[in-house]
Amino acid sequence: MREEPRAFVRTRRFIAFGAAMVVVFTALTARLYDIELVHGDYYRDLSQQNRILRLPVLAERGGIVDRNGYVLARNLPAFAVSVVPVDIPRAREQELSQRLGALLDLPADSVAATIQQQRQRNPYEPGKISTTPVPREIAFAITERGELFPGVRVDPESIRLYADGTLYAPVIGYTGPVTEEELQTLKDRGYLADDDIGRTGIESVYEQYLRGTYGWREIERDAAQREIQTLALQPPTVGNTVVLTIDDRLQKLLDNELRVGVEQDKFTQAVGVAVNPQNGEILAMVSIPGYDNNLFARGISSSELAALNADDRHPLVNKAIGDIYPAGSTFKMVTGLSALSEGTATRDTQVNVTAMSFSVSGTPFYDWRAHGTLNFVTGFAHSSDIYFYTLAGGTPFAPNVRGVGPEAIAKYGKMLGFGAPTGIDLPDEAAGIMPSPEWKLENKNEPWTIGNTYQEAIGQGFVAVTPLQLLNAYASVANGGTLWQPHLLKQVVDSQGKVVATPAPQMIRKLDITQENLRLLRESARRVVTIGHAYMPNAKLPIAGKTGTAEFGAATGKDGAGRNKLGFHNWFVSFLPQADNTDPTAQIAMVIFTYDSSKSLCENCFNPAVGMTQRILEAYVLGK
Template identity: 35%
Template sequence: MQRYIDEFEQERLKRRLRIFQLAVIIVVLLALFRFWQLQVLQGRRWRLVAAENQFRTIRILPPRGMILDRKGKILAGNKLGFNITVIPADIDEKSIQELAPILNLTPEELKRKIEIKKSWSRNVPVEIKRGLTWEELARIEERLRDFSGVDIELEPVRSYPEGDTACHLVGYLGEISQEELKLPGYAGYEVGDYIGKAGVERLLEKELKGLEGWQYKVVDARGRERGPEIFPGLRLDAKAPVPGNNVILSLDLDLQKLAQELLKGKTGAVVMLSAKTGEVLVMASSPTFYPEIFVNPFHPEEWQNLMTDQTHPLYNRAIQGTYPLGSVFKLVLAMAGLQEGLITDETTVRCTGVYFLGKIPFKCWRKNGHGLVSFHRAIVESCDVYFYTLGARLGIDRIARYANLLGLGIRTGIGLEPESTGLVPSESWMEKVRKQKWNAGDTISVSIGQGYILATPLQAAVLAMVIGNEGELYRPRLVKEIESSKGGADRIFSPELIAKLNFKEKNWKLLKEAMTGVVNEPGGTAFWSVRSDKVIIAGKTGTAQVIKAKRFEGMAQEQIPEKFRDHAWFVAFAPADNPEIAISVLVEHGMHGSSGAGPIAKQLIEKYFELYPEALSKSAHPSAEKIKIEPGHNLEDNRE
């Protein structure tokens, strides 16, 4: 009996032993499978993770390409800046607590910054603050070895040595947004990168950016950089960054500075174009701002003040601002009337100071009227009644067609954004947009540049250029040349003739002679304020009504509250017989085109020929002294 019991126990022990052996085999097989999985299937991944704890790939941002004026003077360059970065995976609580006060942040604010800016990998450095002050730099450098995952990076930082000069044209940089990172045009950019946000900085971002480089760094478990003693003989790879291309603008810095000086304390814009090429020589908008504030850290209150400033300094009035053209628009009607055969140079209209549409009176700016007015004198003295009469005969749709042909109501294609289209109304526009019929009174208002007609200062300069060129319309152009930093050929940009208006040669000459008379004949609206003894200027004044209210009738502009005063316009080209330049000046609430805008244009035109005296030699009549002044004109100060 005992023997059977012993055999049973032995059998049971053997069975247990086999189960144990099987369990051991299964465990060993699982361990081997896991080992094979880690080493073979996931080996590359874990080797990278291990390496990542020893090596860091550091981006090296390239110096941004410079922006220069036509003579090589720097408008936007670079200076050396210090930024602080952290590795989210390496920074510890102690480092956060000690670093935050140095950066004038609370620990919670610093944690939020790290969380917001971290990318797909917690081992990628994120920028916490740009443009460290010398005090911040010294305090961090002193304790850098005590911080985990904290580093200081040197970076080229954008600088604008001319301050606010050409700020709207040059533009500014800003940190790329989450929305922009999703756009195809910003592939390769990362959180924290700075990009062009406005002006040429935005327009030519790809040219200016350059190609980033990289280098490896050896770090310890706390993310601190270590020397080559960790891996003796190890050679760390690196790739040098390639600077961005330099952009040479058509802008003349001396003329731009003068334009901004003349606009100081005013709200308005100046645009000067090369009449032969369309190159932008001046693009000034006032008030201005300093682009560098967007590069260096500034308090949210500063941004709020900038955005809520009632003068809107970020607004580029040269391409965004739209204004009634006032009497400048009479140039369009004059050409339309001549081309359509409705008037000739001998056509006269009697101005009594008022024009009646039925029983509705439309007044001329000269209360007692101009008397019997010819085409030439209607332009020279800016007779409203002459153009009321012509506008009624033309009709709004013919007016609109000629306005479009002369560059109004369409974007110029300069490339800067946002560029306004302006507005040239028509019957179809009125029905589509205003849901009503066009009426004859609207045509009368548009005939002298009031009502629905709107244009930008750039469009007004294009209008002057087309007339001066006798129909040649060049696209306004900002860039003369792009210098390659990558060894490629430089790119030089040529004038782009986008239209040639085949109007009658006689009509161009009649209009140009009349514009010459505006400035150079007694009785001309700009005779006393713009006539120059250095160069013959052809131009046109304009006074654009801001508000029509009975309470202001009969009041001098100086007595009206400033925000209700008329805008002042002046457009011109010079020399009158063979134009080298075209210009437009707009001064908001400047009251009179002759006194508010004309003198600014005169000084800039004279300065241009002082800087480029060879341009005067191409004119048959370089000096206004050679113009014969006919007697018998009204010599009063015409302030239309």
């Protein structure tokens, strides 16, 4: 049998093939060398990142308590639903979004958007789907049917609970989720996308103390990205406890009196603030109406928020610091101190108030009665408008008395803190208005008139103050001439009970007013009560103070809560010396402001703030 000759393979083909093999193996060897030796650490890290993942462990927010340890804000256990995008098959993403949305009462598009955002941000970390805690039943439904919810996690979390929410909301505020925009600046400080942050009030101002420090949990995952085991754990650090200067007992005494007045339709809104004049500690701060900050903690609905914003009584505003009002006759302290300090008046300056009114260029100016002859003490005690018109701008009732003028009144008003924020450790404090001829020209483009001086003298016209400003001014007189910065923070305590911060009282300034003149004001304020102008039957404490009535706003109709608008607004600002004398020993000063209340221009006045002050101070100090 004949065999076919085989084709001859040329030698150069063997050489070319061999060379190609050498090149390939050389390249593979070089690549292997690069992977194993040159960049071995880098690729090892990549492998570890796929296999080992470090997850954050939630840190509880610190609590808030009053000066005696009564808990005002704490945390309750709850559940959060999150997604880990890397564990969600893209083919099932739409199905999962619809199922989760239906279960959590959220739009499917919103759920899908959250998944996409977290996938872009970091697909290995969980992103919270619902900003509000979910009920236990829903949490169990998700965990028991895990095959229907790939990549979905249910984790325990804390929900903020505020005791007496409506009472303390204007002071404590609330927390809320970090926004996408805020995260850009906050992530460098350790915040995550599903974090909460203090939004207003104490929760916002002392965020750095209240926020805990995250821990972490290092886990091992298999090739399918399923968790195998925990490799390491760093426990979180609970946030610090913020101790306030507030005394819950006084807060509730004040709140109870004000709420009863609203319920009895004596007034529609009210503010009450108490302070220690010796150091600026706020002992109580009530603003009515308020709001329940637990609504924000659990996640306020759009309809609930719309109702709060539409309320014409502005419940979201802390009226003690955020709204400004005419001071009325309480401002006569400023006019009086201005005249005394500038030497245009003394204790014995007399004005013979023989009529209830007089006119300037056809404009009448009134007093509430013809008082007869008054000196400084009785003029202040009887709250004579004509007496203080005379001290401010001069009147025919005392031709020899030279008015101190609006510039001096503005000077001492600013010295006492009017026209500028007090600096209290709360956000959104109003500055108020301390008018002057320059102020009017700049803001109204009009020259100052003698009528403006008269109105300023009795706390009307352009004068506008916050209740806290007024209280702080009187507190500086009560303590002998120091204007303290009001504050709510007493101390900060860590989770082990160690005090980590105790802020010292901050002095704003010493008043450039003599002790003699301050003593005269304290004596005059005490006479307001003893003479019967601020009527306190069977008084058991040597309370001193000053009444005030301002007329502004609508005097007819009803407000958003259906209560009568009366158009008059009453003040009583008080302080309580240690004994019935003029020594600067007061440990408590208080202001009560009632909005839409009865006009109180009478000798035994019906100013509702007076009786409330007596009842509150006697109950608080005497333990009644």
